[in-house]
Amino acid sequence: MSEKGRLVLVDGSGYIFRAFHALPPMTRRDGTPVNAVYGFTAMLMKLVDDLQPDHVAVVFDVARKTFRSDIYPEYKANRSEPPEDLVPQFALVRAATQALSLPLLEAPGFEADDLIATYARLGEDAGLATLIVSSDKDLMQLVRGDITMLDPMKQRRIGADEVFERFGVAPEKVIDVQALAGDSTDNVPGVPGIGIKTAAELIQTFGDLDTLLANAETIKQPKRRENLINFAEQARISRQLVTLRDDAPMPLELSALSTPRRDMDLLTAFLKEQEFSRLLVRIGADGGNGNGAKLGGAVRSMASSPSPSSPSLADPLPSDKAGSAPSTDHVAAPDALAVAAQPVEADYQLITDVDSLAAFLAAATAQGFLAVDTETSGLNAAAADLVGVSMALAPGKACYVPLRHGAMATETGDAQGGLDFSAEAPVSYKQIGFDTAMAMLRPIFEDPAILKIGHNLKYDSHILLWPRNGGINLSPVDDTMCLSYVLDGGRVGGHSMDHLAKHWLDYDTIKFSDVCGKGVKQVPFGTLAPEAALDYAAEDADITLRLWHLFKPRLGAEQVASVYERLERPLIPILAKMEASGITVDRSILARMSNDFAKRMAVFQTEIHQLAGEEFNIASPKQLGEILFDKMGLEGGKKAKTGAFSTSEDVLEDLAASGVEIACKVLEWRHLA
Structure with a gap:
């Protein structure tokens, strides 16, 4: 059977806004702003070249007022006007689409999403595999069979499993969930008091919106029941607003979308x-x-300091770096997103001689920034010894400099520590002498004109501060963990490098256990041969640099630069020095606090047991779940893969918000515990 042809539908409106907010201000000589045009053109060129589709179209919104405004006049009425510098770029973006010889689709009275739904249906009928390129969650309702999505922000494919992960239901039920939850961005009202999670649970229970509304009086929670009854018509209107039309007017026949040769x-x-x-x-x-x-x-108002760019993809930018410290307002080169989202292809170098290290550091000096990561004998920065240093200059271009490999593991140590650098090493590996290497690294690591980028750099700064590890004051720095926290705190599920690599780059990093083993067979990192340590160590610096390319430009675009630059970033070296110095505590006060907490916990424990009608281990999620959802029959119980009910903070807070007293008490008990 021959492979199906591919239809690619690009959400052009989404691409415009993404490019505008991702790139720094750029203007032509005549003053016309063009940053969105540049980013749009670059990303679209790369997309088409990479995917090589049989059919392709770029889809745009024509105007804000559509048939949905007739259904509900307040629809999208809360949206502000587009930025002043973006308005003149709308026409240029359409011109860019035509210059790339790509079909352009738009229809008055309909949104781009409706056209995408219409052509996706046509492609399905024609036996084409359709790929929708967009980050818009509203398009997830279209996913089915041979219709999938590509999130260009995360370079992540979206199928039915990913839709379920986002909405808690299958794609065909997404509109029912959205109708209940509403959407504040588009001013879709929904039903008050119902969010995505609750909506998904209701649809899973009742099957669809109509059945739910017909049986709303059976809902146990009084307020939820009341809202579903009183706002039933509002939910039905919301469903009309979120349902994408697949019968929109067709500006072009499907056959006209065959990918043309580029003029x-x-x-x-x-x-x-x-x-x-x-x-x-x-x-x-x-x-x-x-x-x-x-x-x-075309560059105007760009920082004069080094910017996130790859030597292979970006030309040098104006710089007055000589003798001055780099501004912390580093901006992304226009290809930064494309660079960071490239497949994680490794070209890692093991540096074991002075000449190679000198060459790498010279390149870092010329560029003005590099990513840095330390490999150590343990996780306790106050006690760990430096084993090696990894650095990266561009995505995929990283090195590892082993410094103390071959050290002997002491009997009292474990895999994360216990290396004896004073004893004669049982194995001799080729590596630059520690003092020699540190003498070469120090001028770069302390150079105020070279930015050092890392992930959780407080740890690395603390490690390097110790005299036994070089006594280096790492500065100035950018920290991708802090950047992630400022940009996406509470939204991405965590800020570890491994998690962010998966979330943003769809990449699974090499784990410590992959190179050092697990359990009793785990060996200290410093006992590895440098060749065995190379990929694990260099990858850390590489991934960190890729994340920086993604995060740094967003600070200004999302107006959080001052939070990072004035609060988070200055604290990195301060906290490292505080940890190295330690603090003095009054043990008697701590003891009194501990006793007070214990007494208060005992009171809550008694109250919880009384409400439950029996004694049980409050610290056991399994026992707590059985009490709440089996014995007490509370709503909202959801079992994990282990078969036990989830009693996470979110679950307890939902119960507490519904007036469940025992949930409030358990939250207080956990707070003290």
Whole structure:
């Protein structure tokens, strides 16, 4: 059986806003802003070149007012006007689409999402595998069979499993969940007091919205029952608003979406008109004005310090670095998102001689920034010894410098520590002498004109501060863990490098246990041969740099730069030095506090047991779940894969919000515990 043809539908409106907010301000010589145009063009070129679709179209919104405004006049009425610098770029983005010889779809009175739904249905009927390129959750209702999505922000494919992960229901039930939960962004009202999680549980229980509303009087929670009855019509209206029409007017027949040959003369003329010299270089055309190194003169208001760019994909930007510290307002080169989202292909170098290290550090000095990560003998920064250093200059281009491999593990140590660097090593590996290497690293690590990028750099800074580890004051720094916290606190499920690599790059990192083993067979990292440590160590610096390319430009775009620059970033070296110095505590006061907490916990424990009608281990999630959902029959119980009910903080807070007293008491008990 021959492989199915592929139809790619690009959410053009989503691409515009993503490009505008991801890139720093850029203008042509005549003052026209073009940062969104540049980002849109670069991303679209890369997308089509990578996917090589049989059919393709870029879909746009025409105007804010659509048939949905007739159904519900307040629909999207809360949205502010687009940024002033973005407005003149809308027409240029459409011109960019035409310059790339790509079909453009738009229909008055309908949203781009409706056109995408319509052409996805046509593609399905024609036997094509349809890929919708968008980060818009509203399009997830279309996922089925051969219709999937690609989230360009995370470079993540979205199928039925991913939709269930997002909404808690299958794709065909998404509109029912959205109708109940509403959407504050689009001013879809929904039913008050019902969020995505509760909506999913209700739809799973009743099957669909109509059945739920018909049986609303059977809902046990009084307030929820009342809202479902009183706002039933509002839920039905919301369903109309969130349901995508697959019968929208068709500007072009499906056959007209066959991917055309790119008209290079047309594209070259457009890129020259916009002064996009770097894109001209990418397609092999002459920049025309000799200013390719400065984005064809199109860069305005960009930081003069080094920016997140890859030597292989980005030209150098203007810099007055000599003798000055780099600004912390580093901005992404226009290809930063594309660079960071490239497949994680490794070209890692094991550096064991002075000349190679000198060459790498010279490149770092010329560039003005590098990612840094330390490998140590343990997780306790106050006691751990430095075993090696990894560094990265560009995505995929990283190195590892072993310093103390071959150390002997002491009998009292474990796999995360216990290395004796004073004893004669049982194995001799080729590596640069520790003092020699640190003498070469110190000028770079302490150079105020070179930015050091890391993940949880407080730990690495603390490690390097100790005299036995070089006594280096790592500065200035950028920390991707802090960046993630500022940008996405409470939204991404965690800020560890492993988690962020999976979330943003869809990449599973090498784990410590993969190289050192598990359990009693686990060996200390310093006993590994440097060759065995290379990929694990260098990958940390590589992934960190990729994350920085993604995160740093968002600070300004999302207006949180001051939080990071004034609060989080300055605290990194301060906290490292505080941890190295330690603090003095009054043990008697701590003892009194401990006794007070114990007494208060005992009171809550008694009250919880009285409410439950029996004694049980409050600290046991299994026993607590059985009390709440089996014995007491409370709503909202959901079993995990282990078969036990979840008693997470979210679950307890939902119960507490519904007036369940025992849930309030358990939360208080946990707070003290």
